[in-house]
Amino acid sequence: ETIYTCNVGDSRCILAQKTDNDDEELIAKALSIDHKPDLIEEKKRILMNNGRVAPWCDEDDQEQGPARVWLKYQDAPGLAMSRSFGDLVATQLGVIAEPEIIKHTVTDNDLFLILGSDGIFEFLDNQEIIELAQHGKDSKQACKYLFTEATRQWKRNEEVIDDITVIVLHF
Numbered sequence: 001e002t003i004y005t006c007n008v009g010d011s012r013c014i015l016a017q018k019t020d021n022d023d024e025e026l027i028a029k030a031l032s033i034d035h036k037p038d039l040i041e042e043k044k045r046i047l048m049n050n051g052r053v054a055p056w057c058d059e060d061d062q063e064q065g066p067a068r069v070w071l072k073y074q075d076a077p078g079l080a081m082s083r084s085f086g087d088l089v090a091t092q093l094g095v096i097a098e099p100e101i102i103k104h105t106v107t108d109n110d111l112f113l114i115l116g117s118d119g120i121f122e123f124l125d126n127q128e129i130i131e132l133a134q135h136g137k138d139s140k141q142a143c144k145y146l147f148t149e150a151t152r153q154w155k156r157n158e159e160v161i162d163d164i165t166v167i168v169l170h171f
Contacts, residue, residue, distance in 0.1 A: 001106050003113070006099040007032035008083045010118040011165075016130045018109040026111065026134055028126035031102050034118075035083035038067035042082035051093030069093055112142070112170045119164035120146055123153035133168055142168040
C-alpha cells in the first residue's frame with residue numbers, strides 16, 4: 001500500500017496515474033529527485049567542500065553539456081550528479097551517498113511505475129515517458145517502446161548513447 005523511493009544520483013522513478021475526470025488520460029508523478037550539481041542546496045554543499053560546479057568546456061572554452069562536479073582547480077572527476085555511491089574523489093568534494101526518500105500511498109488511480117537510468121530521461125520528459133509506456137500491452141512491451149524511443153532520441157541529439165536501463169511495473 002506504500003511505495004518508498006530512496007534515490008541517490010540521476011536515475012529516476014515516476015508513477016503513472018489516472019486523472020479523476022478521465023480514465024484514458026494519465027499524468028506522471030515524480031517519485032524521485034534527480035541529484036544535479038546545480039541544484040541550490042547540492043551546489044552549496046559541493047562549494048563548501050572545495051568543489052567546483054560547471055559544465056565541461058571544449059577546446060574553444062565553450063560550455064558543453066550539464067553542470068558537473070570538479071576539483072577546484074582541475075577538470076576531474078567531472079561527475080554530472082551530486083549524489084553517488086563509491087566515487088572516492090567526488091566524496092571529498094561534497095558528493096554524498098545519502099538518499100532522498102519519498103513516500104507515496106498507493107491509490108486506485110496508480111497504474112504503473114517506471115524506474116530508469118538517466119539515459120531514458122535525457123531527451124524525454126516524464127509525461128512523454130508515461131504516454132509511450134501506456135501503449136505497451138504489458139511491462140516488457142512498454143520497456144521496448146521506451147528503450148527504442150530513448151535510443152532514437154540519443155542518436156538524433158548526440159554522437160554517443162548513454163546507458164539506457166528501464167523497468168516498468170504494472171500494479
